[in-house]
Amino acid sequence: MVHITTSWRGVAVLVAAALAILGVIAWSLSRPDENTPDLGTRTVQAGDVEVTMTALALNGSGAVFKIVLDTHTVELDLDLAASAQLTVNGAVADGAVWEGQGPGGHHREGTLRFATPVPAGATADLRVIGLPQDVTGTWSAP
Template sequence: MVHITTSWRGVAVIVVVALVVVGAIAWWLSRPEPSSADLGTRTVQAGDVEVTMTALALDGSGAVFKIVLDTHTVELDLDLAASAELTVNGAVADGAVWEGQGPGGHHREGTLRFATPVPAGTTVDLRVIGLPQDVTGTWSAP
């Protein structure tokens, strides 16, 4: 008959190692994703309209911005895709696509996308015209 003895010290080492491994895995899985705030948010006043532009992506696949328009006095009826102009290192990009709330009201929010690739280190200007005043936000692509 074989008699197996277990050392409490051995069990304690196994438990500690298991806890360290589980803790490391939990930490790795709970790390925050890179946020859009890493690219930056620009808030500009255009008369009575507050325009918040957050760069969500500036890379080889294009440029993506979250746009928020807020006002209490002006009807926000502009076509944001037609009113937005993206400049990448001095060259104007076309083909903006707006995915968000339609024209009208005093609050609009959505995503503005450009398919033009943005090389790393490039200066990017987003200009929105058609508000009480034109607004521009500037970023540097990572």
């Protein structure tokens, strides 16, 4: 007859191993999908302001862009959510949300989000007004 004894040390080792495995799984799920296409970055000069727009997501959940504004001469005091307009296949999307640095200074960086779905294959135009010149970037949704 085989007698199996369970010690607290053995249980603790099993729990620690299970937590480690769950941690690895959670980490791998939180990483960007390596099969996601590179949507691209558009850099546009608006007078003395360099505007860099990177599409992070264009899908059924909406559109997300990383925005970077750089200058040495102009005060960057515009309201980016109010100054941004997204057009998807010719239809204007409402409700931009800015998550980033507030107005002022010579460098601003943050994320601009639109909840309007972007269908696969759609053309998405992001326009920012209120700078020395208006800027537009264009992407095709994967």
